[in-house]
Amino acid sequence: MTELEKGPRGLRRGRGARERILGASQQLFRDQGIGGTGMDQLCAVAEVSKRTLYQHFTGKDDLIAECLRRFDPDILPEVFDRTDLTPRERLLAAFDAHAPLCPYIAAAVEIPDPDHPARIYARDYKKGFAARLAETAREAGVTDPEQLGEQLALLLDGASARSRVLNTDAFATAAAIAAVLVDNAIPTAAVAVPAGAGASE
Template identity: 80%
Template sequence: MTELEKGPQGVRRGRGARERIVSASQQLFRDQGINGTGIDQLCSVAGVSKRTLYQHFAGKDELIAEYLRRFDPDVLPEVFESADLAPRERLLAVFDIHSPLCPFIGAAVEIQDPDHPARLFARDYKKAFAVRLTESAREAGANDPEQLGEQLAMLLDGASARSRVLNADAFATAAAIAAVLVDNAIPATVPADASAV
């Protein structure tokens, strides 16, 4: 057994090390924040040496970007790609399943460098999320789908930030506000039999 294959206690740790490192980052970054988590602690929780960590990731910055990339790579496919939900229902469903502790907001707040890979990824994710909302608003027949998509994205981010700061769920209130926005933006449909009268 070579030194590269040994973890902190000399136990063979070669296979699956990358996944253990990412898993440890998901737990620690969520619970302690990015800045509150050190490399030593990441290695300890993952059961790998620093050398192994640096074989898989060039540094903590690269690990942070991977952590965010894995959080929701397809932008809530369980909502936006669901055949069981009508477009209007999709707009409201995001408030039921969106994570109260949005890691993208957390990363953007904790990392000051606007060109940091994690900040760039967070920005791209938030833009993609707003596009998904806009697409659903357009499919639902919103008068101004871009405006509704942006309003809902902002409301969701605000609820996430408020939940994080107050350590309380703000999504029920946000969902109620979202329903009003959606109702005001999407014309009511007339039932098929009513038009025949």
């Protein structure tokens, strides 16, 4: 057994070291912040040596970026890829599925360098999220889908930040505002009738 295969107590840790490091990082970054998490503590929680950690990641910056990449690589597929919902319903479902504590916002707040790999990934994710909202808005028949996508993305980010600051759930209020925005943006003739619903007239 080589030293690289041993944890801090000399126990063999197997091939799951990388996943344990990522799991511990996500938990610690969420619970106490990126800046508040030291590498020694991270190694202890993941049950790996520092040498093992640096075998898998070049440093903390690399680890932070990988955590963000792993968090939601396909941008809420459980909402945007659903075929049992109308486009309008998918737009509003994003407010039910969106994480109360957005790790992309948290990383951007804690990392001042705009060229940091985590900041770049967070920026790309946020742009991609707004694009998916706009694409769904287009399917719903919205006249200006890009504008609605940006409005809903801003509303979601605001709800996430407010939830974090006040330690409360702001998403129900945000969802109610979103419903008004969506319904005002969809021309009456484009509003889809859910499957199985009878005619209103």
